[in-house]
Amino acid sequence: MADGADKAGFLETFFGREFPELINMRGVRITIDNGFEWVVANWGEWLEEAFLPVLHLLNAIEGALLWLPWYVIIAIIVALSWFATKQVFVTIGLGLMMFGLGFIGLWPQSMATIALMLTSTLLAIIIGIPIGIWMSRSDRVQGILLPVLDIMQTMPIFVYLIPFVMVFGPGKIPALLATIVFAVPPVIRLTNLGIRQVDKEVIEAYTAFGATKRQMLFGVQIPLALPTIMAGINQTTMMALSMVVIASMIGAGGLGYQVLQGIQRLEISRGLLAGLAIVFLAIIFDRIAQSYGKRMQQHLHLGH
Amino acid sequence: MTERETKISIENVYKIFGPDPQSVLQRVREGMSKQDVLEETGHTVGIKDVSLEIGAGEIYVIMGLSGSGKSTLIRHINRLIEPTSGRILVDGEDVLTLNQTQLRELRRHKISMVFQRFALLPHKTVLENSISGLTLRGESKADAHERAMGQIKLVGLEGFENQYPSQLSGGMQQRVGLARALATDAEVLLMDEAFSALDPLIRNDMQDQLLEIQKTLNRTIVFITHDLDEALRIGDKIAILRDGELRQVGTGEDILMNPADDYVSRFVKDVNRGRVVTVGSIAANIPSVGMGQATYNEAILKMRNDAADATYVVDENGKPIGAVTEAVAAKLNGRAEDQISNTDDLAPVNVTSEHTVIEDMLTMIVESDVPVAVTDESGKLIGGLGRSAVIQALVRANKLGSDG
Numbered sequence: 001m002a003d004g005a006d007k008a009g010f011l012e013t014f015f016g017r018e019f020p021e022l023i024n025m026r027g028v029r030i031t032i033d034n035g036f037e038w039v040v041a042n043w044g045e046w047l048e049e050a051f052l053p054v055l056h057l058l059n060a061i062e063g064a065l066l067w068l069p070w071y072v073i074i075a076i077i078v079a080l081s082w083f084a085t086k087q088v089f090v091t092i093g094l095g096l097m098m099f100g101l102g103f104i105g106l107w108p109q110s111m112a113t114i115a116l117m118l119t120s121t122l123l124a125i126i127i128g129i130p131i132g133i134w135m136s137r138s139d140r141v142q143g144i145l146l147p148v149l150d151i152m153q154t155m156p157i158f159v160y161l162i163p164f165v166m167v168f169g170p171g172k173i174p175a176l177l178a179t180i181v182f183a184v185p186p187v188i189r190l191t192n193l194g195i196r197q198v199d200k201e202v203i204e205a206y207t208a209f210g211a212t213k214r215q216m217l218f219g220v221q222i223p224l225a226l227p228t229i230m231a232g233i234n235q236t237t238m239m240a241l242s243m244v245v246i247a248s249m250i251g252a253g254g255l256g257y258q259v260l261q262g263i264q265r266l267e268i269s270r271g272l273l274a275g276l277a278i279v280f281l282a283i284i285f286d287r288i289a290q291s292y293g294k295r296m297q298q299h300l301h302l303g304h
Numbered sequence: 305m306t307e308r309e310t311k312i313s314i315e316n317v318y319k320i321f322g323p324d325p326q327s328v329l330q331r332v333r334e335g336m337s338k339q340d341v342l343e344e345t346g347h348t349v350g351i352k353d354v355s356l357e358i359g360a361g362e363i364y365v366i367m368g369l370s371g372s373g374k375s376t377l378i379r380h381i382n383r384l385i386e387p388t389s390g391r392i393l394v395d396g397e398d399v400l401t402l403n404q405t406q407l408r409e410l411r412r413h414k415i416s417m418v419f420q421r422f423a424l425l426p427h428k429t430v431l432e433n434s435i436s437g438l439t440l441r442g443e444s445k446a447d448a449h450e451r452a453m454g455q456i457k458l459v460g461l462e463g464f465e466n467q468y469p470s471q472l473s474g475g476m477q478q479r480v481g482l483a484r485a486l487a488t489d490a491e492v493l494l495m496d497e498a499f500s501a502l503d504p505l506i507r508n509d510m511q512d513q514l515l516e517i518q519k520t521l522n523r524t525i526v527f528i529t530h531d532l533d534e535a536l537r538i539g540d541k542i543a544i545l546r547d548g549e550l551r552q553v554g555t556g557e558d559i560l561m562n563p564a565d566d567y568v569s570r571f572v573k574d575v576n577r578g579r580v581v582t583v584g585s586i587a588a589n590i591p592s593v594g595m596g597q598a599t600y601n602e603a604i605l606k607m608r609n610d611a612a613d614a615t616y617v618v619d620e621n622g623k624p625i626g627a628v629t630e631a632v633a634a635k636l637n638g639r640a641e642d643q644i645s646n647t648d649d650l651a652p653v654n655v656t657s658e659h660t661v662i663e664d665m666l667t668m669i670v671e672s673d674v675p676v677a678v679t680d681e682s683g684k685l686i687g688g689l690g691r692s693a694v695i696q697a698l699v700r701a702n703k704l705g706s707d708g
Contacts (some may be wrong), residue, residue, distance in 0.1 A: 206424035207486070208382055209437045210412035219440075223427050299468075300426045 006077045040166050051173050054123065058172055062115035074098045077284060084291035086185065094287060097280040106277045111282065113244050116172075120179040120240045125233060132191025132229075133217065142192060149185040151304035157182055157246050165250050175252035183239040190232025194225030221302075227300060230293035237285050247286060308359030310474075311524040312381060312492065317390030319548075321377055323345030325388040338547050350376045351387070352548045358541075363518060363525045367532060373548035374528045378494050381526060382415045383407055394492065405615045412441040416490035418501060420497040424469040429463040431456065433480050437488040448487075451598050458517060469531075475506035482514075485543030486521070495527045499534065511538050535555040536560070537579025537582045544568055576663070577698050581664060584658025586697045587678040587687030592616040592643065594702045595625060600649075601640045603628040613690055614674050617650055622684035625676040631673075653677045658686060662694055669694050 012021050065073065076094040085091060101110040135142045160181050164174035198221050206220050220227070248256025255274045262271025309464055320341075328347045338349045351373045358364045370376045379385040380392055383399055392399050394414065400638070402410060402520060424433050434456055435448035456465055459479040469477050485493055497615075499507045506567060515538060518525065529535050535542050536556035544551045544559065552564035560580050562659050563569035591606040595617055603615040606627065614627040629651045644650070648700075654672045656665050668676055675688035 164548050199421075199423070201421050201423040202425065204384060205417065206416075206418040206436075206440070208411055208494075209385055209440055209484075210408040210410075211440050213409065215440055219436075220425065223425070268468055 011064055015291050018107045019029075029273065036163065036166065040147055044167055046107050047167050048173070051168070051177070054119075054176060055173050057122075058115060058119040058176055061119055062112055065111040065115055066108060069234065070102055077288075079285070080289070081288050084288045084295065090287060090291075094284050097284055100280055101277050104273050104277065106255060106258065106274060109253070109255045109274070110277055110281065111239075112252075113278070116176065116244060116252055116254060117237065117248065117281075117285070119238045120176055120243075121233070122185055123176075124180050124184040124236050124240070127180070128187035128232070128236070129191050129229065132188045132232075133195060133222075135188065135192040136195035136221075145188070149189060152181065153185050155244065159247070161250055170251040172252055174251050175247035178250070179243040179247055179252075182243050186235035186239065187229070187232040190228050190235070191225065194228030194232075195221045197228065198224045224227045224300065227293055227297040228287070229294055234286065234289040234293060237289055238282065241278065241285065308362055310357050311360040311362075311395065312358040312526070313391075313393040314354060314356040314358075314380065314677055315376075315391040315393070317351055317377070317380060317387045317392065319349075319351040319373070319380070319385065320347050320388045321350055329388055331361075347701045349548050350620070351380070352544070354390075354548070354550050356543055356550070356553070358526060359522060360524050361419055361522045363527060363538050365529060365535040365542045366545060366568070367529050367535045367539075367542060372545040373546070374530075374545050376548075377545065378432075378496055378526055378528050381492070381494060382411055382417065382562055387514065401676040412437070413488065414490050415494060416485040416488045417496065418478070418481045418495040418498040420501055422469070422474075422481045422501075424477060424480055426469055428482075428496055429466050429468055430461055430472070430480050433469065434465075434483040434487055437484055441488075441644075445669070450606065452487045452489075455487045458486065459483045459513065462589045463686050474502050475510060477592035478502060478510065486517070486523075491524055493523045493525045495525060497528050497530070500529065500531065507534070514538060532575055533579070538576065540617065544571065545685075557582060558587060561585065578663035581662050581680050581697055582658060583656055583660045583662060583676075583689055584680075585687050586662075587658065588612075588675075588693055589615065590616060590675055590677075590688035592618050592624070592685055593628075594673045595619050595644050595647075597644055598645055600628060600633070600636055603644060604630075604633050611687075612675075614653075615652060616645055616652065616677055616685055617647075618685050621682075624653050624655055624685045626681065627653045627674045627677075629674055647649075655679055655683075656689075657681070662697060665689075666694070 074095060077098045078091055081094040082091045101107055105215055131145070135145050157178070160178040162176070163250050164178050168174040168177075202220060202224065203216065211219065242254065244254060245256040248254060248260050257278050258274035259271050259278075262274065264267065318329060318332060319325075320332060322328065324346065325347060327634075328341060328345050332341060332349055332352060336344075338352070341347055344446075352528050354373075354377060356364075357365075358514055366374045366377060376385055380387055381394070381399070383402075387400070394410070396642040399407070399410060422575075425436065428436065431449065431452060434452040435443075436444065437446050438448035438452065439445065453465070456462055459482050461476065461479050461483060464472065464476065469480060472480070478501075481498070499510045502510060511534060516527075527538060539556055541553065542556055542559055543553045546567055552559055552568050554562075557580060559568060560575060560577060563572055586675075589695075590612045591601050591610050593606065593615055601619070607613070609632075614629045616624045617626045617628065619625050626647050627650055632649065632651050633640070637648075651674045653674050653676075654668050655677045656668065656679070658678050665676065669689065669691055675690040678687045678689055680686050
């Protein structure tokens with residue numbers, strides 16, 4: 001009974017102490033790697049070309065920030081925070097933090113980081129809001145995309161870096177793209193949520209008045225979802241900022257690179273100061289974005 | 305009530321909620337109960353074989369408790385909900401045959417709607433909300449502003465046009481809802497529990513205002529409510545719905561005086577009848593004589609024969625001008641055989657029109673010893689009303705008296 005003996009042998013291995021090797025994982029990995037290398041070899045140049053405009057945008061923003069005199073930039077930030085918060089102390093505080101960036105000698109690096117953050121946030125919004133709208137219109141799309149977003153947010157950030165670096169080589173483009181992938185989920189999620197939470201009776205009312213889908217989207221759904229969408233944008237901004245240190249490992253420059261150098265040279269002062277500058281930036285942008293969000297919310301729900 | 309041209313006609317509408325309504329329809333048609341349908345098939349019967357004719361210029365109230373299907377029914381008229389079976393005609397046109405574009409045109413121009421929780425845009429001002437129906441259909445803001453200001457004045461929101469909804473009270477917000485609905489000049493106005501979320505006093509104000517506006521605009525209004533007092537107050541006609549089925553259709557007085565079944569009579573039991581029942585419907589026959597055409601004795605005899613409290617004396621147009629009562633008889637001092645010719649000898653009579661509701665003449669009844677004379681529109685006597693008849697009408701649930 002050779003057949004019976006085979007079966008017994010298989011069961012013995014399967015329930016052995018160690019987890020059995022069911023398929024040849026090494027082979028699978030090689031296939032994945034080869035497949036991706038094929039993409040890089042055949043499509044690498046094309047992809048690099050395709051993403052060139054993104055690089056130009058990033059460079060333009062960084063160039064503008066560096067070209068403007070420092071006091072103009074501080075004035076812009078002070079003005080933004082005044083209009084958003086209308087609080088003297090907060091405005092002065094944010095202005096001082098901005099001044100602090102230059103004071104500790106990290107002005108150009110800070111501008112590079114702001115440029116990376118703004119560019120990736122901008123692109124994340126451009127990509128994220130339409131996806132969020134699409135998701136809000138179909139339970140099926142939502143059912144598929146929610147787990148995908150969960151994976152995107154829980155996957156360790158370093159994993160994203162591998163394919164981007166392989167395609168583009170170290171530099172600003174892969175840093176920017178990895179940042180976008182990491183930062184885009186909140187804006188998608190909250191756009192979807194915001195639109196789904198819009199008062200059903202208001203939707204019904206405007207259906208009853210003969211609104212087209214487009215009129216409904218731009219006249220009712222997006223305006224009423226705006227505070228939630230703004231919260232998503234704020235989160236996206238913060239996540240983009242949190243990526244800068246990691247992005248600097250593949251050539252993004254800016255404050256993250258200072259931290260990286262601090263690690264490499266074991267210079268605690270360099271790491272500490274750059275870290276402080278990142279904290280300042282986080283506070284400045286978070287305050288401004290949150291205050292704009294609240295302002296919008298007040299406008300919408302005052303007294304409700 | 306004069307017959308009106310039919311504006312909206314709902315014909316044998318069924319609405320069944322569930323995964324496959326058509327499969328259940330036949331069984332519902334055969335009379336399976338709502339409960340059995342739910343247990344056996346998992347489908348909910350929302351509307352069961354409802355047919356209604358709504359006249360142009362009429363305030364038609366559909367009333368029922370929650371779950372009666374009234375909100376479902378009203379949404380069929382502008383097809384926010386599609387029926388499982390049946391036809392809905394607006395001006396003779398079957399709205400179910402309209403395609404998306406035609407349906408949108410219908411909603412933009414012909415039918416507008418007011419909602420229970422107002423459904424305003426919180427980020428727009430009163431004025432912007434009021435014109436939103438107009439801008440949706442592509443009218444320029446300047447034109448729309450001008451027209452909407454008229455509606456804003458009409459609903460009493462002048463001076464508030466630049467406020468945001470959240471700065472206004474509930475009653476004010478619903479006025480915005482009303483202005484928005486009126487602004488499109490739609491001939492049909494659907495009002496879904498429009499005043500139910502408001503305080504009782506504000507609700508009364510709004511009802512008065514709606515009636516006032518209706519006098520000038522003469523729209524066809526379909527009004528949903530669960531409040532019978534409200535239905536009786538504003539409705540030209542009332543349809544009572546229970547579990548998706550139509551129980552009775554009629555004027556408020558019809559429903560109060562002749563409830564179709566136990567459900568309706570239980571429903572109307574606690575209603576303040578004084579506000580609904582008109583004098584004309586409970587006026588009793590009281591004898592009358594013409595001025596100068598009978599003697600006092602004849603009048604007294606008539607009164608005693610009919611066991612009435614008085615005999616009215618009317619002029620040549622049939623208008624009551626006085627009454628002969630026992631008190632008058634006692635003071636005649638031998639003139640009993642004279643012709644009745646001098647009003648000074650007669651007891652004064654209070655006169656009221658047959659359309660007056662009882663509540664509005666209670667004081668008159670209490671102050672008057674002689675039965676109050678009831679007249680028709682031309683002032684001609686049609687009957688009289690004593691205290692006991694009024695009290696009976698207020699307390700008894702069954703039909704009383706004859707119709708004038």
